[in-house]
Amino acid sequence: MPVTIYDIANKAGVSIATVSRVFNGSTRVSANTRSNVLKVAADLGYQPHATARSLARRKSSIVSAVIPMLTNYFFVEILRGLQDTLARTEYDLLVFSARTLDEVDGQMDRALQRGQAAGIFVFSSPMTGERVTKLSAFNEALVLVDCFHPGLDSVTTNNLEGGEVATRHLLETGCERLALIMANPESVPARDRRDGFERALASAGREFDPSHVVTSTDEDHHGYNEQSGYDAMRKLLAGKVCPDGVVATSDVQAIGALRAIREAGLSAPEDIRVVGYDDILIARHVGLTTIRQPMYEMGVMAAERLLSQIEVPTQTRAQTVLSPCLVVRRTTSNDVGSGEEPSGQIVGRA
Amino acid sequence: MPVTIYDIANKAGVSIATVSRVFNGSTRVSANTRSNVLKVAADLGYQPHATARSLARRKSSIVSAVIPMLTNYFFVEILRGLQDTLARTEYDLLVFSARTLDEVDGQMDRALQRGQAAGIFVFSSPMTGERVTKLSAFNEALVLVDCFHPGLDSVTTNNLEGGEVATRHLLETGCERLALIMANPESVPARDRRDGFERALASAGREFDPSHVVTSTDEDHHGYNEQSGYDAMRKLLAGKVCPDGVVATSDVQAIGALRAIREAGLSAPEDIRVVGYDDILIARHVGLTTIRQPMYEMGVMAAERLLSQIEVPTQTRAQTVLSPCLVVRRTTSNDVGSGEEPSGQIVGRA
DNA sequence: TTTTGCCGTGTAAGCGCTTACACTATGCCT
DNA sequence: AGGCATAGTGTAAGCGCTTACACGGCAAAA
Numbered sequence: 001m002p003v004t005i006y007d008i009a010n011k012a013g014v015s016i017a018t019v020s021r022v023f024n025g026s027t028r029v030s031a032n033t034r035s036n037v038l039k040v041a042a043d044l045g046y047q048p049h050a051t052a053r054s055l056a057r058r059k060s061s062i063v064s065a066v067i068p069m070l071t072n073y074f075f076v077e078i079l080r081g082l083q084d085t086l087a088r089t090e091y092d093l094l095v096f097s098a099r100t101l102d103e104v105d106g107q108m109d110r111a112l113q114r115g116q117a118a119g120i121f122v123f124s125s126p127m128t129g130e131r132v133t134k135l136s137a138f139n140e141a142l143v144l145v146d147c148f149h150p151g152l153d154s155v156t157t158n159n160l161e162g163g164e165v166a167t168r169h170l171l172e173t174g175c176e177r178l179a180l181i182m183a184n185p186e187s188v189p190a191r192d193r194r195d196g197f198e199r200a201l202a203s204a205g206r207e208f209d210p211s212h213v214v215t216s217t218d219e220d221h222h223g224y225n226e227q228s229g230y231d232a233m234r235k236l237l238a239g240k241v242c243p244d245g246v247v248a249t250s251d252v253q254a255i256g257a258l259r260a261i262r263e264a265g266l267s268a269p270e271d272i273r274v275v276g277y278d279d280i281l282i283a284r285h286v287g288l289t290t291i292r293q294p295m296y297e298m299g300v301m302a303a304e305r306l307l308s309q310i311e312v313p314t315q316t317r318a319q320t321v322l323s324p325c326l327v328v329r330r331t332t333s334n335d336v337g338s339g340e341e342p343s344g345q346i347v348g349r350a
Numbered sequence: 351m352p353v354t355i356y357d358i359a360n361k362a363g364v365s366i367a368t369v370s371r372v373f374n375g376s377t378r379v380s381a382n383t384r385s386n387v388l389k390v391a392a393d394l395g396y397q398p399h400a401t402a403r404s405l406a407r408r409k410s411s412i413v414s415a416v417i418p419m420l421t422n423y424f425f426v427e428i429l430r431g432l433q434d435t436l437a438r439t440e441y442d443l444l445v446f447s448a449r450t451l452d453e454v455d456g457q458m459d460r461a462l463q464r465g466q467a468a469g470i471f472v473f474s475s476p477m478t479g480e481r482v483t484k485l486s487a488f489n490e491a492l493v494l495v496d497c498f499h500p501g502l503d504s505v506t507t508n509n510l511e512g513g514e515v516a517t518r519h520l521l522e523t524g525c526e527r528l529a530l531i532m533a534n535p536e537s538v539p540a541r542d543r544r545d546g547f548e549r550a551l552a553s554a555g556r557e558f559d560p561s562h563v564v565t566s567t568d569e570d571h572h573g574y575n576e577q578s579g580y581d582a583m584r585k586l587l588a589g590k591v592c593p594d595g596v597v598a599t600s601d602v603q604a605i606g607a608l609r610a611i612r613e614a615g616l617s618a619p620e621d622i623r624v625v626g627y628d629d630i631l632i633a634r635h636v637g638l639t640t641i642r643q644p645m646y647e648m649g650v651m652a653a654e655r656l657l658s659q660i661e662v663p664t665q666t667r668a669q670t671v672l673s674p675c676l677v678v679r680r681t682t683s684n685d686v687g688s689g690e691e692p693s694g695q696i697v698g699r700a
Numbered sequence: 701t702t703t704t705g706c707c708g709t710g711t712a713a714g715c716g717c718t719t720a721c722a723c724t725a726t727g728c729c730t
Numbered sequence: 731a732g733g734c735a736t737a738g739t740g741t742a743a744g745c746g747c748t749t750a751c752a753c754g755g756c757a758a759a760a
Contacts, residue, residue: 002464002489002716004716004717005716005717006716014739014740015739015740015741016716016717016718016740017718017719017739017740017741017742018738018739018740020716020717020718020719021718021719021738021739023717024718024719028736028737028738028739029738029739030737030738030739033738033739047463047464048463048464048716048717049464049465049715049716049717050463050464050465050466051401051404051405051410051465051466051715051716051717052405052465052715052716052717052718052745053465053716053717053718054401054717054745055401055402055405055715055716055717055718055745055746055747056716056717056718056719056744056745057717057718057719057745058718058745060401062412062444064442070426070429070430070433071426071427071430076420076421076426077421079420079445079447080420080421080447080449083420083445083447084449087453087457092414092444092446092460092466093444093445093446094412094442094443094444094445095429095433095443095444095445096442096443097429097430097433099430099434103437107437110442113397113398113400114352114397114398114399114400115399115400115401115402115403115745115746116400116401116442139352255635281631281632282631282632282635285605285632285635285636286635352746354745354746354747355746355747356746364709364710365709365710365711366710366746366747366748367709367710367711367712367748367749368708368709368710370746370747370748370749371708371709371748371749373747374748374749378706378707378708378709379708379709380707380708380709383708383709398746398747399745399746399747401745401746401747402715402745402746402747402748403746403747403748404715404747405715405716405717405745405746405747405748406714406715406746406747406748406749407715407747407748407749408715408748465715465716
């Protein structure tokens with residue numbers, strides 16, 4: 001009882017080709033026939049069969065996204081950008097979420113399944129050789145989001161710049177002894193942020209104290225978690241030279257660090273200034289100065305990029321790099337008004 | 351150059367039917383043939399074509415979820431439950447997110463597209479007549495999540511109970527003048543929570559003061575936003591009898607209320623105790639007592655329900671109702687330890 | 701030895717749609 | 731009047747796979 005184009009063709013006294021034409025790019029069909037077919041289709045409650053359509057067209061109307069740790073606010077925001085952009089097209093979004101980075105490979109395989117999608121997004125996954133091989137063999141559109149590989153399209157933010165901006169901010173507010181609380185170096189963004197930290201120090205002519213860089217070896221979320229920030233801060237506080245400014249490679253780590261600071265009877269920004277990274281929702285509420293990434297825009301741009309790849313498959317590759325921006329709040333400044341002013345003072349542009 | 355079963359059949363010297371059998375329920379194929387086919391397939395780098403498979407099987411390996419306001423932590427958690435459960439099956443998840451409740455209908459139409467999905471989840475959408483009609487006409491599996499309609503499968507939490515528990519908690523801690531900060535009554539959960547509030551008052555023999563129920567008329571997220579909580583609290587503070595206990599229908603509203611309280615020079619729990627609803631991440635950080643919903647579990651159960659519907663289509667309907675649980679934190683108690691103990695004291699079971 | 705049955709495999713008919721190609725009018729140009 | 735576009739429609743061949751049915755062969759049963 002599902003109604004097909006045959007039913008319509010029968011009832012309207014035309015051929016299935018004509019019915020199909022009506023429902024497609026309307027290649028030359030007379031106005032009469034068209035409206036007649038449309039009417040019959042409406043009467044019968046016809047709906048095109050998505051799968052059959054894809055098969056015949058040799059092109060799916062689905063695009064896939066492989067996302068590790070969907071729980072993360074960062075990804076959800078990007079997803080919004082994707083969705084809002086895709087909603088205006090014929091494409092629907094298949095979401096493959098991996099709980100850990102190890103699960104990414106499995107989900108990627110599912111996503112790369114032939115005939116499934118017209119294109120795919122890969123989020124925040126380190127580009128191992130094996131992955132690059134698989135992705136390069138994929139014949140459809142592909143955009144990396146928040147990760148990078150030469151020769152593949154990507155939309156990323158400039159983590160090096162972000163790390164640098166955060167560090168420079170601390171220097172400018174008068175910090176003398178800077179420290180870095182870093183996530184697991186397996187994470188490429190973490191490494192880039194660290195490089196930015198070092199670069200800012202170097203260009204300010206400051207010496208770089210290796211004991212002031214605490215690196216997580218945590219596997220859970222690659223060290224992007226509160227506990228790892230807490231532990232790192234404790235370690236810093238126990239060191240011989242206590243820092244007066246701390247950059248963390250994520251907000252959650254920064255929040256852990258703040259807890260350690262508070263427990264030590266100290267406070268931010270008075271004793272130690274703290275900068276996070278990401279601008280998650282909580283950052284606002286705890287007044288955390290942070291580096292905001294243009295997440296929504298990343299989603300939009302990634303989607304646009306994918307769509308244009310689908311349209312013109314042979315197109316040259318493009319790597320889009322967006323700049324993060326500094327959001328100044330309580331943990332580095334006494335001037336920003338207390339309490340939870342909604343957004344903080346935004347410095348720089350996204 | 352994409353390799354099909356014909357290529358394999360040729361090279362292996364068998365028919366396409368045999369190749370197909372190897373890749374399916376392995377209906378009677380000799381061990382020799384099987385391993386030979388598998389080998390050839392591996393050599394050629396064969397991958398089954400997802401779309402063709404769905405068409406031939408008359409059954410998609412995709413399930414869809416229609417989700418309003420994906421930004422919401424609540425939905426993301428449920429999604430995790432869905433994904434984790436689906437990951438173990440052959441099904442992939444198509445996500446249709448609507449930015450507003452009005453967009454739900456459009457996204458629902460896309461999701462209901464014939465031949466697209468083997469089943470669909472509809473999240474948190476009021477069941478208007480039109481929607482019920484469309485959903486009932488859908489011939490595939492269907493599970494409502496966080497919304498309800500008799501005759502359709504659903505997984506919900508008991509909002510009435512949640513409202514009641516929150517209210518009773520305030521009464522037990524000695525509050526005398528209870529108030530309710532309520533979201534837009536278009537939202538069914540909000541109404542249910544209010545009913546719970548009223549019921550708890552009634553069964554405690556308290557009188558119900560209508561002026562102590564402030565209802566949002568906000569359209570933005572149905573009044574589930576910080577501003578609406580803030581405004582409501584201001585209104586309560588300006589009233590002739592100031593409440594000493596407030597239940598909010600969501601954490602974000604509660605957080606707005608807390609701000610209003612602080613700005614009025616008062617504090618929680620000393621002057622006014624506050625209970626939220628949802629247990630979003632921020633709740634922990636501001637020490638908000640709240641009602642936690644078993645979000646992840648909802649996702650798991652919804653997925654399981656859908657899967658079993660797909661397996662046995664004629665099965666009887668089931669409405670699953672999960673109980674929320676109270677999480678006691680600073681805003682209603684001085685005994686819970688200060689600062690941000692991670693989880694709060696959990697009372698009741700999820 | 702003949703019968704019965706089952707196992708392993710092939711043949712072919714779809715699934716519901718798109719689209720190249722062919723065909724028939726019709727209108728227009730010479 | 732004949733020739734030639736051109737617009738509108740139909741015919742049929744797929745898209746890559748699944749699966750009902752048929753068939754040959756061989757082992758067990760008679």
